[in-house]
Amino acid sequence: MTPTRFVQLWTHRYHKYTHILKAHGLGYMAWLHFQLVKWRTGGKKKLVAVIRTEHFGDIVTAEPISRYLRTLYPDSYIVWFVKPAFRELVSANPSIDEVFAEFCVTQRQTLLKTGIFDQVHELQFSNNNHCPVCQVFVDNPVAVGRHINIHNYFNYGNLLEVFAQTGDLIPERSTFPADDQPRLYLLDKHRSRVNALGLPERFIVVHCRSNYAPKDWPHERWEQLIDWLLLHYECSVVEVGLSSNLEITAPGYINLCGKLSIPETAEVIRRAELFAGLDSGPSHLANASGVFGIILMGSLNEFPTYNPYCGSYGRQENAVFVRQPGVPCAALPFEFVKEKIAAVLDNRLVNNTSRS
Incomplete structure (x- = not known):
């Protein structure tokens, strides 16, 4: 030695x-x-x-x-x-x-x-x-x-x-017996921090990079999607997460990756018109915040189809899962994802505008 x-x-x-x-x-x-x-x-x-x-x-x-x-x-x-x-x-x-x-x-x-x-x-x-x-x-x-x-x-x-x-709280393979909608408990300091960011009045939150590569969608397609969103909808796009691998310079794109705590990220998501992202932590924040979610999902390891969510996302009452059975998230075609997202946005953004 x-x-x-x-x-x-x-x-x-x-x-x-x-x-x-x-x-x-x-x-x-x-x-x-x-x-x-x-x-x-x-x-x-x-x-x-x-x-x-x-x-x-x-x-x-x-x-x-x-x-x-x-x-x-x-x-x-x-x-x-x-x-x-x-x-x-x-x-x-x-x-x-x-x-x-x-x-x-x-x-x-x-x-x-x-x-x-x-x-x-x-x-x-x-x-x-x-x-x-x-x-x-x-x-x-x-x-x-x-x-x-x-x-x-x-x-x-x-x-x-x-x-x-x-946790031995319910029998094997049984449903949760109580209210299954997750909640967040945010404080004034989290709201004040987000107030100080001066975010635009209307924006879409995206989360484009998980902590597990098999759940991800290629960054080139995210860049293409965000450029398309900014071109076709009167909303800014705010990216959240630990880090970004995107190269976007278009006006209306705001990169907050690595700049917020988890509760602050939740507060940003709560204020959004809607959330578009992966099966990852921020999507669970979106579920708990009551924000409509567009979730890109694919087959995962031993699971050709799966549903990690409880509450309104789990029942797809307040979310749409963008996926093709047996196809990993990375292989989802851009046009397929764009069409699914457009169908949601054309309905929700028009409805939101009519209410404002």
Whole structure:
């Protein structure tokens, strides 16, 4: 072993094992915190843990579960586990008593193994229970027992129904028994930030790049579509997301990628005439915002057709799915997508204009 390789190896081990040690320490500190919670409530309230830590579209979709749990545990202290980056999505939810921004999976497992929680509902399976630093995967026994995994989960329903099943809240392959329309809880600071952007009065929001390439539509076709939208409709086009791979210089196109928090993105979407995008996090924000959605979808891995949405998008009451059975999103022809979008826009924009 060369000296350089030796240093690299032990540097890696140092970071890994100090991370694990910190995770265990933080787990026991959290146990003390929840002991104090029990003490403050006189031990009269059950502690209920809800675990849905990522991704932000999944957290938005799972929101109806918070309200359903409050009906099941009206007098309990409900704690939602989430990754720190997504804390704002849950922090203002009135059905949740506390948001626990976890350090990593090891911290969470250390805490749960103390038995401090009276009830645990895990709304995920092993691929969501992974810490790359600790190099561990943790399985959800309920998901394992019901054979729900990353390869077959859409065979069990939409995302809300899958999460409710992995959390042992509903029977296997059953529908969600309560209001399934996701809600957002935005604050004045989010509205003020968007006010400061000075957005045009009328605009369409687009989201053109997901975090999973098989869900994407080629950027050249997005550029072609946006140019066509700007030419044929009296609306600006606002792109949202983490980053953009588009090269558009036409007047009326506004690139907000990477400039907004998730709640601020939701507020921008809420103000739009409509949303056009992929099966991705922002489309779930659009569903929860009540904005009409045009969703480009295709076959995905083992699923030739699938429906991830609950609520009005899931029933296609407030959305149109643009897809061809068995065809991946990347292969959807431009003319096919344009015709589907034109049919929606020609109806909705005329109707919106007549109301204004």
